[in-house]
Amino acid sequence: MLNRRNLFKAAAVGGAAAVVPWGRLGVTAPPASAAAGAAAAAPAPVVPFAHAMPLPQVLSPVSQTALSDVYEVRMREADAEIVQGLVSRVRTYGGTFPGPTIRAVRGREVVVRQYNDLTVNTAVHLHGAHVLSQHDGLPMDTIAPGGTRTYHYPNEQRAASLWYHDHAHHLEAENVYMGLHGLYLLTDTAEQLLPLPRGAFDVPLVIRDARVEIDGTLRYTRPSDCPHMLVNGKERPYFRVAARKYRLRLYNACANRYIRLRFADGAEFTQIGSDGGLLDTPVTRTEVTMLGGERVDIVVDFARWGTGRSVVLENTGALGTERPEVMRFDIGNRVADRSRIPRRLSRSAVLPAATVERDFEIRTFPAMTINGLSYDPNRVDVTTRLGTTETWTVRNAEAPIGPGLPDFHLWHSFHTHLTFFRVLERNGAPAGIADQGWKDTVTLGPGETVKISMTWGPYTGQYLYHCHQLGHSSGGQMGRIDVTP
Numbered sequence: 001m002l003n004r005r006n007l008f009k010a011a012a013v014g015g016a017a018a019v020v021p022w023g024r025l026g027v028t029a030p031p032a033s034a035a036a037g038a039a040a041a042a043p044a045p046v047v048p049f050a051h052a053m054p055l056p057q058v059l060s061p062v063s064q065t066a067l068s069d070v071y072e073v074r075m076r077e078a079d080a081e082i083v084q085g086l087v088s089r090v091r092t093y094g095g096t097f098p099g100p101t102i103r104a105v106r107g108r109e110v111v112v113r114q115y116n117d118l119t120v121n122t123a124v125h126l127h128g129a130h131v132l133s134q135h136d137g138l139p140m141d142t143i144a145p146g147g148t149r150t151y152h153y154p155n156e157q158r159a160a161s162l163w164y165h166d167h168a169h170h171l172e173a174e175n176v177y178m179g180l181h182g183l184y185l186l187t188d189t190a191e192q193l194l195p196l197p198r199g200a201f202d203v204p205l206v207i208r209d210a211r212v213e214i215d216g217t218l219r220y221t222r223p224s225d226c227p228h229m230l231v232n233g234k235e236r237p238y239f240r241v242a243a244r245k246y247r248l249r250l251y252n253a254c255a256n257r258y259i260r261l262r263f264a265d266g267a268e269f270t271q272i273g274s275d276g277g278l279l280d281t282p283v284t285r286t287e288v289t290m291l292g293g294e295r296v297d298i299v300v301d302f303a304r305w306g307t308g309r310s311v312v313l314e315n316t317g318a319l320g321t322e323r324p325e326v327m328r329f330d331i332g333n334r335v336a337d338r339s340r341i342p343r344r345l346s347r348s349a350v351l352p353a354a355t356v357e358r359d360f361e362i363r364t365f366p367a368m369t370i371n372g373l374s375y376d377p378n379r380v381d382v383t384t385r386l387g388t389t390e391t392w393t394v395r396n397a398e399a400p401i402g403p404g405l406p407d408f409h410l411w412h413s414f415h416t417h418l419t420f421f422r423v424l425e426r427n428g429a430p431a432g433i434a435d436q437g438w439k440d441t442v443t444l445g446p447g448e449t450v451k452i453s454m455t456w457g458p459y460t461g462q463y464l465y466h467c468h469q470l471g472h473s474s475g476g477q478m479g480r481i482d483v484t485p
Protein backbone atom coordinates (compact mmCIF):
# COMPACT_ATOMS: atom_id res chain seq x y z
CA MET A 1 0.00 0.00 0.00
CA LEU A 2 0.94 3.62 -0.15
CA ASN A 3 3.06 4.95 2.63
CA ARG A 4 4.60 8.34 3.19
CA ARG A 5 8.03 7.21 2.10
CA ASN A 6 6.75 5.93 -1.24
CA LEU A 7 4.68 9.03 -1.73
CA PHE A 8 7.73 11.13 -1.03
CA LYS A 9 9.83 9.15 -3.48
CA ALA A 10 7.20 9.62 -6.15
CA ALA A 11 6.89 13.32 -5.41
CA ALA A 12 10.65 13.79 -5.45
CA VAL A 13 10.85 12.84 -9.11
CA GLY A 14 11.78 16.10 -10.78
CA GLY A 15 12.85 17.56 -7.46
CA ALA A 16 9.63 19.45 -6.76
CA ALA A 17 8.28 17.51 -3.80
CA ALA A 18 7.83 20.59 -1.69
CA VAL A 19 5.37 22.18 -4.09
CA VAL A 20 3.11 19.15 -4.49
CA PRO A 21 0.59 18.86 -1.66
CA TRP A 22 0.20 15.34 -0.26
CA GLY A 23 -3.45 15.40 -1.17
CA ARG A 24 -2.60 15.62 -4.84
CA LEU A 25 -0.69 12.36 -4.81
CA GLY A 26 -1.84 8.79 -4.71
CA VAL A 27 -5.43 9.47 -5.56
CA THR A 28 -6.38 6.20 -7.19
CA ALA A 29 -9.15 4.59 -5.23
CA PRO A 30 -7.99 2.57 -2.25
CA PRO A 31 -7.75 -1.15 -2.91
CA ALA A 32 -11.08 -2.70 -2.18
CA SER A 33 -9.98 -5.96 -0.64
CA ALA A 34 -8.11 -6.59 2.58
CA ALA A 35 -5.52 -8.69 0.75
CA ALA A 36 -4.59 -5.78 -1.49
CA GLY A 37 -4.09 -3.58 1.54
CA ALA A 38 -1.34 -5.72 3.08
CA ALA A 39 2.12 -4.22 3.47
CA ALA A 40 3.96 -3.91 0.16
CA ALA A 41 7.24 -5.62 -0.56
CA ALA A 42 9.73 -4.29 -3.08
CA PRO A 43 8.86 -4.76 -6.73
CA ALA A 44 10.69 -7.47 -8.65
CA PRO A 45 13.57 -6.14 -10.75
CA VAL A 46 12.63 -5.01 -14.24
CA VAL A 47 14.32 -7.25 -16.81
CA PRO A 48 13.16 -6.37 -20.33
CA PHE A 49 12.86 -8.93 -23.11
CA ALA A 50 13.10 -12.08 -20.99
CA HIS A 51 9.81 -13.52 -22.28
CA ALA A 52 8.57 -14.36 -25.74
CA MET A 53 5.25 -12.56 -26.22
CA PRO A 54 2.31 -14.96 -26.19
CA LEU A 55 -0.92 -14.47 -28.09
CA PRO A 56 -4.09 -14.69 -26.02
CA GLN A 57 -5.75 -18.02 -26.68
CA VAL A 58 -8.96 -17.95 -28.71
CA LEU A 59 -12.00 -19.32 -26.92
CA SER A 60 -13.98 -22.13 -28.55
CA PRO A 61 -17.77 -22.16 -28.32
CA VAL A 62 -19.40 -24.91 -26.27
CA SER A 63 -22.29 -25.01 -28.72
CA GLN A 64 -23.49 -23.34 -31.87
CA THR A 65 -26.80 -22.76 -33.56
CA ALA A 66 -27.55 -21.37 -36.99
CA LEU A 67 -27.45 -17.82 -35.60
CA SER A 68 -25.38 -17.89 -32.44
CA ASP A 69 -22.22 -19.10 -30.73
CA VAL A 70 -22.44 -20.05 -27.06
CA TYR A 71 -19.45 -19.77 -24.75
CA GLU A 72 -18.85 -20.64 -21.10
CA VAL A 73 -16.32 -18.85 -18.96
CA ARG A 74 -15.45 -19.58 -15.34
CA MET A 75 -14.01 -16.60 -13.51
CA ARG A 76 -11.48 -18.00 -11.10
CA GLU A 77 -8.14 -17.40 -9.48
CA ALA A 78 -5.12 -18.85 -11.23
CA ASP A 79 -1.35 -18.59 -11.19
CA ALA A 80 0.45 -16.70 -13.92
CA GLU A 81 4.11 -16.09 -14.67
CA ILE A 82 4.09 -12.36 -15.40
CA VAL A 83 7.69 -11.64 -14.43
CA GLN A 84 10.06 -14.47 -15.32
CA GLY A 85 10.59 -16.96 -12.52
CA LEU A 86 7.81 -15.61 -10.27
CA VAL A 87 4.33 -16.98 -9.70
CA SER A 88 1.54 -14.43 -9.34
CA ARG A 89 -1.97 -15.18 -8.17
CA VAL A 90 -4.39 -13.43 -10.52
CA ARG A 91 -8.12 -13.20 -11.20
CA THR A 92 -8.98 -14.65 -14.56
CA TYR A 93 -11.62 -15.37 -17.11
CA GLY A 94 -11.17 -19.07 -17.66
CA GLY A 95 -7.75 -19.44 -16.06
CA THR A 96 -5.68 -17.36 -18.50
CA PHE A 97 -4.06 -13.97 -17.98
CA PRO A 98 -5.33 -11.98 -19.80
CA GLY A 99 -8.60 -13.75 -20.54
CA PRO A 100 -9.31 -15.67 -23.73
CA THR A 101 -10.17 -13.89 -26.97
CA ILE A 102 -13.69 -14.18 -28.32
CA ARG A 103 -13.94 -13.90 -32.10
CA ALA A 104 -17.30 -12.62 -33.29
CA VAL A 105 -18.81 -12.03 -36.71
CA ARG A 106 -21.31 -9.29 -37.42
CA GLY A 107 -24.86 -10.60 -37.49
CA ARG A 108 -24.08 -13.71 -35.44
CA GLU A 109 -25.07 -13.51 -31.81
CA VAL A 110 -22.57 -14.38 -29.10
CA VAL A 111 -23.89 -15.77 -25.83
CA VAL A 112 -21.48 -15.97 -22.89
CA ARG A 113 -22.44 -17.84 -19.75
CA GLN A 114 -20.20 -16.47 -16.99
CA TYR A 115 -19.66 -18.36 -13.73
CA ASN A 116 -18.18 -16.46 -10.82
CA ASP A 117 -15.85 -18.82 -8.94
CA LEU A 118 -14.04 -15.85 -7.37
CA THR A 119 -14.58 -14.48 -3.87
CA VAL A 120 -15.59 -11.01 -5.08
CA ASN A 121 -18.57 -9.64 -6.98
CA THR A 122 -18.10 -9.21 -10.71
CA ALA A 123 -19.99 -7.70 -13.64
CA VAL A 124 -18.91 -8.29 -17.22
CA HIS A 125 -19.01 -5.27 -19.54
CA LEU A 126 -18.33 -5.65 -23.25
CA HIS A 127 -16.58 -2.35 -23.92
CA GLY A 128 -17.65 -0.75 -27.21
CA ALA A 129 -20.59 -3.06 -27.81
CA HIS A 130 -24.17 -2.08 -28.56
CA VAL A 131 -26.11 -4.33 -26.19
CA LEU A 132 -29.33 -4.27 -24.24
CA SER A 133 -29.03 -2.66 -20.81
CA GLN A 134 -29.47 -5.96 -18.96
CA HIS A 135 -26.46 -7.36 -20.83
CA ASP A 136 -24.24 -4.30 -20.36
CA GLY A 137 -22.64 -5.41 -17.08
CA LEU A 138 -23.90 -2.37 -15.15
CA PRO A 139 -22.15 -1.78 -11.79
CA MET A 140 -25.08 -3.03 -9.70
CA ASP A 141 -25.91 -5.98 -12.00
CA THR A 142 -23.29 -8.07 -10.33
CA ILE A 143 -22.60 -11.78 -10.25
CA ALA A 144 -22.07 -12.79 -6.62
CA PRO A 145 -19.45 -15.41 -5.76
CA GLY A 146 -20.89 -18.77 -6.74
CA GLY A 147 -23.35 -17.12 -9.11
CA THR A 148 -23.77 -17.15 -12.85
CA ARG A 149 -25.15 -14.84 -15.52
CA THR A 150 -25.66 -15.18 -19.25
CA TYR A 151 -24.83 -12.23 -21.47
CA HIS A 152 -26.21 -11.81 -25.00
CA TYR A 153 -24.23 -9.82 -27.56
CA PRO A 154 -26.12 -9.25 -30.83
CA ASN A 155 -23.08 -8.04 -32.85
CA GLU A 156 -25.27 -5.80 -34.98
CA GLN A 157 -22.51 -3.25 -35.45
CA ARG A 158 -19.45 -2.77 -37.64
CA ALA A 159 -16.16 -4.58 -37.14
CA ALA A 160 -14.15 -3.26 -34.21
CA SER A 161 -11.53 -4.23 -31.65
CA LEU A 162 -13.65 -4.56 -28.50
CA TRP A 163 -12.73 -5.96 -25.10
CA TYR A 164 -14.58 -7.30 -22.12
CA HIS A 165 -13.69 -6.43 -18.58
CA ASP A 166 -15.06 -6.19 -15.09
CA HIS A 167 -17.41 -3.35 -14.08
CA ALA A 168 -18.64 -4.30 -10.56
CA HIS A 169 -19.34 -1.21 -8.48
CA HIS A 170 -16.26 0.03 -6.56
CA LEU A 171 -14.38 -3.12 -7.62
CA GLU A 172 -13.76 -2.65 -11.34
CA ALA A 173 -10.31 -1.07 -11.00
CA GLU A 174 -8.88 -3.81 -8.83
CA ASN A 175 -10.69 -6.61 -10.68
CA VAL A 176 -9.43 -5.45 -14.07
CA TYR A 177 -5.94 -4.87 -12.70
CA MET A 178 -5.90 -8.36 -11.18
CA GLY A 179 -6.66 -9.85 -14.59
CA LEU A 180 -10.35 -9.61 -15.46
CA HIS A 181 -9.97 -8.41 -19.03
CA GLY A 182 -10.01 -10.14 -22.40
CA LEU A 183 -10.36 -9.36 -26.09
CA TYR A 184 -13.45 -9.49 -28.24
CA LEU A 185 -12.63 -9.12 -31.92
CA LEU A 186 -15.65 -8.40 -34.06
CA THR A 187 -15.27 -8.66 -37.80
CA ASP A 188 -17.59 -8.13 -40.77
CA THR A 189 -17.67 -8.66 -44.52
CA ALA A 190 -16.54 -5.13 -45.33
CA GLU A 191 -13.39 -5.61 -43.25
CA GLN A 192 -12.77 -9.11 -44.61
CA LEU A 193 -12.83 -7.80 -48.18
CA LEU A 194 -9.97 -5.39 -47.51
CA PRO A 195 -6.42 -6.53 -48.32
CA LEU A 196 -5.16 -5.77 -44.80
CA PRO A 197 -2.73 -8.13 -43.01
CA ARG A 198 -4.74 -10.99 -41.51
CA GLY A 199 -4.40 -14.29 -39.72
CA ALA A 200 -0.99 -14.66 -38.08
CA PHE A 201 -0.17 -11.12 -39.23
CA ASP A 202 -3.07 -9.52 -37.31
CA VAL A 203 -1.78 -9.36 -33.75
CA PRO A 204 -3.33 -7.84 -30.61
CA LEU A 205 -1.03 -6.09 -28.15
CA VAL A 206 -2.76 -5.75 -24.79
CA ILE A 207 -0.60 -3.27 -22.91
CA ARG A 208 -0.90 -2.62 -19.19
CA ASP A 209 1.21 -1.85 -16.18
CA ALA A 210 1.66 -3.94 -13.04
CA ARG A 211 3.51 -4.18 -9.79
CA VAL A 212 4.83 -7.68 -9.26
CA GLU A 213 6.66 -7.90 -5.96
CA ILE A 214 9.74 -9.96 -5.20
CA ASP A 215 7.59 -12.76 -3.79
CA GLY A 216 5.43 -12.76 -6.93
CA THR A 217 2.47 -10.87 -5.46
CA LEU A 218 0.58 -8.84 -8.07
CA ARG A 219 -0.43 -5.81 -6.04
CA TYR A 220 -3.06 -3.26 -7.00
CA THR A 221 -1.70 0.19 -6.34
CA ARG A 222 -1.28 3.50 -8.09
CA PRO A 223 0.55 3.50 -11.43
CA SER A 224 3.63 5.39 -10.28
CA ASP A 225 4.37 2.37 -8.04
CA CYS A 226 3.86 -0.08 -10.94
CA PRO A 227 7.24 -0.51 -12.69
CA HIS A 228 6.28 -3.48 -14.86
CA MET A 229 4.78 -3.07 -18.31
CA LEU A 230 3.02 -6.10 -19.72
CA VAL A 231 2.08 -7.04 -23.25
CA ASN A 232 -0.39 -9.92 -23.49
CA GLY A 233 0.30 -10.71 -19.84
CA LYS A 234 4.11 -10.84 -19.89
CA GLU A 235 6.59 -8.25 -18.67
CA ARG A 236 8.26 -6.34 -21.57
CA PRO A 237 8.39 -9.32 -23.97
CA TYR A 238 10.05 -9.79 -27.31
CA PHE A 239 8.13 -10.90 -30.39
CA ARG A 240 9.57 -12.53 -33.50
CA VAL A 241 8.03 -11.12 -36.66
CA ALA A 242 8.62 -11.69 -40.34
CA ALA A 243 9.98 -8.85 -42.47
CA ARG A 244 6.56 -7.82 -43.80
CA LYS A 245 3.46 -5.83 -42.85
CA TYR A 246 1.53 -6.59 -39.66
CA ARG A 247 -1.70 -5.23 -38.31
CA LEU A 248 -1.16 -4.49 -34.62
CA ARG A 249 -4.22 -3.87 -32.45
CA LEU A 250 -3.01 -1.69 -29.60
CA TYR A 251 -5.05 -1.79 -26.42
CA ASN A 252 -4.37 0.27 -23.33
CA ALA A 253 -5.69 -2.06 -20.63
CA CYS A 254 -4.07 -0.15 -17.77
CA ALA A 255 -6.40 0.52 -14.87
CA ASN A 256 -4.99 3.98 -14.20
CA ARG A 257 -2.30 5.04 -16.64
CA TYR A 258 -1.90 6.73 -19.99
CA ILE A 259 0.73 5.43 -22.37
CA ARG A 260 2.42 7.27 -25.24
CA LEU A 261 3.76 4.76 -27.74
CA ARG A 262 6.40 5.19 -30.42
CA PHE A 263 9.13 3.18 -32.01
CA ALA A 264 12.51 3.98 -30.44
CA ASP A 265 13.85 5.34 -33.74
CA GLY A 266 10.78 7.48 -34.36
CA ALA A 267 9.68 5.39 -37.36
CA GLU A 268 6.34 6.17 -38.96
CA PHE A 269 3.44 3.74 -38.90
CA THR A 270 -0.06 3.84 -40.30
CA GLN A 271 -3.16 4.09 -38.15
CA ILE A 272 -6.10 2.29 -39.74
CA GLY A 273 -8.59 2.08 -36.89
CA SER A 274 -9.69 3.37 -33.52
CA ASP A 275 -12.16 2.32 -30.82
CA GLY A 276 -15.11 2.01 -33.19
CA GLY A 277 -13.39 0.18 -36.05
CA LEU A 278 -11.68 1.25 -39.25
CA LEU A 279 -11.03 4.89 -40.04
CA ASP A 280 -12.34 6.20 -43.34
CA THR A 281 -8.80 6.77 -44.56
CA PRO A 282 -5.44 5.74 -43.08
CA VAL A 283 -3.28 8.31 -41.31
CA THR A 284 0.47 8.38 -40.73
CA ARG A 285 1.54 8.60 -37.11
CA THR A 286 4.82 8.46 -35.20
CA GLU A 287 3.30 8.40 -31.71
CA VAL A 288 -0.05 7.61 -30.12
CA THR A 289 -1.28 8.60 -26.66
CA MET A 290 -3.87 6.28 -25.15
CA LEU A 291 -5.66 6.26 -21.84
CA GLY A 292 -7.11 3.09 -20.40
CA GLY A 293 -9.83 1.61 -22.58
CA GLU A 294 -8.71 3.15 -25.87
CA ARG A 295 -7.76 1.12 -28.94
CA VAL A 296 -5.60 2.09 -31.89
CA ASP A 297 -5.22 -0.25 -34.88
CA ILE A 298 -2.01 0.26 -36.82
CA VAL A 299 -0.15 -1.33 -39.70
CA VAL A 300 3.63 -1.58 -39.42
CA ASP A 301 5.93 -2.82 -42.18
CA PHE A 302 8.78 -4.58 -40.41
CA ALA A 303 10.63 -4.93 -43.73
CA ARG A 304 11.72 -1.32 -43.24
CA TRP A 305 14.16 -2.40 -40.53
CA GLY A 306 15.35 -5.55 -42.28
CA THR A 307 16.02 -9.16 -41.38
CA GLY A 308 18.15 -9.66 -38.28
CA ARG A 309 17.34 -6.22 -36.83
CA SER A 310 15.27 -5.36 -33.77
CA VAL A 311 13.11 -2.41 -32.94
CA VAL A 312 11.78 -1.42 -29.53
CA LEU A 313 8.30 -0.07 -28.94
CA GLU A 314 8.58 2.42 -26.13
CA ASN A 315 6.33 4.40 -23.84
CA THR A 316 7.44 8.00 -23.64
CA GLY A 317 4.67 8.53 -21.11
CA ALA A 318 6.70 6.57 -18.56
CA LEU A 319 7.98 8.38 -15.50
CA GLY A 320 11.64 9.35 -15.57
CA THR A 321 12.31 6.59 -13.03
CA GLU A 322 10.80 3.90 -15.27
CA ARG A 323 12.18 1.94 -18.19
CA PRO A 324 10.54 3.22 -21.37
CA GLU A 325 10.64 -0.13 -23.22
CA VAL A 326 7.29 -1.81 -23.76
CA MET A 327 8.39 -4.67 -26.03
CA ARG A 328 10.91 -5.55 -28.70
CA PHE A 329 10.21 -6.82 -32.21
CA ASP A 330 12.89 -9.14 -33.62
CA ILE A 331 12.67 -9.20 -37.38
CA GLY A 332 13.14 -12.50 -39.21
CA ASN A 333 13.08 -13.45 -42.84
CA ARG A 334 11.24 -11.64 -45.55
CA VAL A 335 8.10 -13.54 -46.54
CA ALA A 336 5.53 -13.09 -49.25
CA ASP A 337 3.26 -10.17 -48.43
CA ARG A 338 0.29 -9.42 -50.62
CA SER A 339 -1.36 -7.22 -48.01
CA ARG A 340 -1.68 -3.50 -48.51
CA ILE A 341 -3.41 -0.54 -46.95
CA PRO A 342 -6.19 0.73 -49.19
CA ARG A 343 -6.60 4.49 -49.45
CA ARG A 344 -10.26 4.07 -48.56
CA LEU A 345 -10.86 1.85 -45.51
CA SER A 346 -14.50 2.55 -44.78
CA ARG A 347 -17.26 5.06 -45.34
CA SER A 348 -18.70 6.51 -42.17
CA ALA A 349 -22.26 7.63 -41.84
CA VAL A 350 -22.52 11.35 -41.18
CA LEU A 351 -23.81 12.30 -37.74
CA PRO A 352 -26.98 14.40 -37.84
CA ALA A 353 -26.80 17.90 -36.38
CA ALA A 354 -27.07 17.86 -32.59
CA THR A 355 -30.30 19.07 -31.02
CA VAL A 356 -29.14 18.86 -27.39
CA GLU A 357 -25.99 20.25 -25.76
CA ARG A 358 -24.64 19.24 -22.38
CA ASP A 359 -21.58 20.12 -20.31
CA PHE A 360 -19.59 17.80 -18.09
CA GLU A 361 -16.73 18.59 -15.73
CA ILE A 362 -14.59 15.76 -14.32
CA ARG A 363 -12.87 16.32 -11.00
CA THR A 364 -10.82 14.33 -8.54
CA PHE A 365 -10.53 16.97 -5.80
CA PRO A 366 -12.11 17.25 -3.32
CA ALA A 367 -13.99 14.12 -4.47
CA MET A 368 -14.20 11.98 -7.61
CA THR A 369 -17.13 13.54 -9.40
CA ILE A 370 -18.70 14.43 -12.70
CA ASN A 371 -20.51 17.78 -12.47
CA GLY A 372 -19.96 17.74 -8.72
CA LEU A 373 -21.71 14.42 -8.14
CA SER A 374 -20.38 10.98 -7.31
CA TYR A 375 -22.06 8.05 -9.03
CA ASP A 376 -25.36 6.98 -7.57
CA PRO A 377 -27.01 4.11 -9.44
CA ASN A 378 -30.42 5.33 -8.27
CA ARG A 379 -29.98 8.86 -9.60
CA VAL A 380 -30.60 9.53 -13.29
CA ASP A 381 -28.06 12.15 -14.38
CA VAL A 382 -29.06 12.40 -18.03
CA THR A 383 -32.29 11.46 -19.76
CA THR A 384 -32.40 11.39 -23.53
CA ARG A 385 -34.72 10.02 -26.19
CA LEU A 386 -33.73 7.18 -28.47
CA GLY A 387 -32.22 8.57 -31.66
CA THR A 388 -31.32 11.99 -30.26
CA THR A 389 -28.03 13.45 -31.46
CA GLU A 390 -26.24 15.44 -28.77
CA THR A 391 -23.05 17.45 -28.36
CA TRP A 392 -21.25 17.03 -25.04
CA THR A 393 -18.50 19.36 -23.89
CA VAL A 394 -16.29 17.54 -21.41
CA ARG A 395 -13.70 19.33 -19.29
CA ASN A 396 -10.88 17.88 -17.19
CA ALA A 397 -10.79 20.25 -14.21
CA GLU A 398 -7.28 19.29 -13.02
CA ALA A 399 -4.44 21.77 -13.44
CA PRO A 400 -1.26 20.47 -15.11
CA ILE A 401 1.80 20.01 -12.89
CA GLY A 402 5.48 20.22 -13.71
CA PRO A 403 7.23 17.89 -16.17
CA GLY A 404 8.66 14.69 -14.71
CA LEU A 405 6.15 14.51 -11.86
CA PRO A 406 3.77 11.57 -11.66
CA ASP A 407 0.63 13.06 -13.16
CA PHE A 408 -1.31 9.90 -14.11
CA HIS A 409 -3.99 10.75 -11.56
CA LEU A 410 -4.57 14.14 -13.20
CA TRP A 411 -5.60 12.60 -16.51
CA HIS A 412 -9.19 11.72 -17.14
CA SER A 413 -10.98 10.09 -19.99
CA PHE A 414 -14.58 9.96 -21.03
CA HIS A 415 -16.21 6.70 -21.99
CA THR A 416 -19.78 6.23 -23.16
CA HIS A 417 -21.58 2.92 -23.05
CA LEU A 418 -24.07 1.92 -25.78
CA THR A 419 -22.89 4.25 -28.53
CA PHE A 420 -19.80 5.61 -30.26
CA PHE A 421 -19.08 9.29 -30.66
CA ARG A 422 -17.03 11.60 -32.82
CA VAL A 423 -14.57 14.06 -31.35
CA LEU A 424 -15.43 17.43 -32.87
CA GLU A 425 -13.03 19.70 -31.02
CA ARG A 426 -10.14 19.56 -28.60
CA ASN A 427 -9.32 22.69 -26.60
CA GLY A 428 -11.41 24.80 -28.98
CA ALA A 429 -9.63 23.64 -32.15
CA PRO A 430 -11.00 21.12 -34.68
CA ALA A 431 -10.15 17.53 -33.76
CA GLY A 432 -6.74 16.44 -35.08
CA ILE A 433 -5.51 13.06 -36.30
CA ALA A 434 -5.25 11.75 -32.74
CA ASP A 435 -9.03 12.04 -32.38
CA GLN A 436 -10.04 10.46 -35.70
CA GLY A 437 -12.75 7.92 -36.24
CA TRP A 438 -15.51 6.50 -34.09
CA LYS A 439 -14.53 6.62 -30.44
CA ASP A 440 -15.99 5.30 -27.21
CA THR A 441 -13.22 6.60 -24.95
CA VAL A 442 -11.45 9.93 -25.33
CA THR A 443 -8.38 11.09 -23.43
CA LEU A 444 -8.33 14.39 -21.54
CA GLY A 445 -4.96 15.56 -20.29
CA PRO A 446 -4.92 17.92 -17.30
CA GLY A 447 -6.94 21.05 -18.10
CA GLU A 448 -8.15 19.81 -21.49
CA THR A 449 -11.63 20.14 -22.96
CA VAL A 450 -13.16 18.07 -25.74
CA LYS A 451 -16.42 18.44 -27.60
CA ILE A 452 -17.94 15.14 -28.73
CA SER A 453 -21.12 14.23 -30.56
CA MET A 454 -23.18 11.05 -30.59
CA THR A 455 -26.59 9.67 -31.44
CA TRP A 456 -28.16 7.75 -28.55
CA GLY A 457 -29.22 4.26 -29.49
CA PRO A 458 -29.80 1.66 -30.81
CA TYR A 459 -31.44 0.55 -27.54
CA THR A 460 -33.40 2.20 -24.76
CA GLY A 461 -32.65 1.65 -21.10
CA GLN A 462 -30.12 2.48 -18.44
CA TYR A 463 -26.50 3.06 -19.46
CA LEU A 464 -23.37 4.81 -18.20
CA TYR A 465 -20.74 7.36 -19.00
CA HIS A 466 -17.60 7.56 -16.92
CA CYS A 467 -13.91 8.26 -16.66
CA HIS A 468 -11.99 5.14 -17.76
CA GLN A 469 -9.21 5.71 -15.25
CA LEU A 470 -10.76 2.85 -13.35
CA GLY A 471 -9.61 4.08 -9.95
CA HIS A 472 -11.63 7.18 -10.77
CA SER A 473 -14.78 5.43 -11.97
CA SER A 474 -14.57 3.12 -8.94
CA GLY A 475 -14.38 6.25 -6.82
CA GLY A 476 -17.43 7.90 -8.39
CA GLN A 477 -16.50 9.58 -11.71
CA MET A 478 -19.46 7.99 -13.39
CA GLY A 479 -22.97 9.03 -14.38
CA ARG A 480 -26.17 7.31 -15.37
CA ILE A 481 -27.91 8.02 -18.67
CA ASP A 482 -31.37 6.67 -19.34
CA VAL A 483 -32.36 6.39 -22.99
CA THR A 484 -36.15 6.53 -23.28
CA PRO A 485 -38.42 5.49 -26.17
Ligand SMILES: [Cu+2]
Nearest residue numbers: 412467469472
Ligand atom coordinates in the same frame (compact mmCIF):
# COMPACT_ATOMS: atom_id res chain seq x y z
CU1 LIG B 1 -10.71 10.34 -14.11
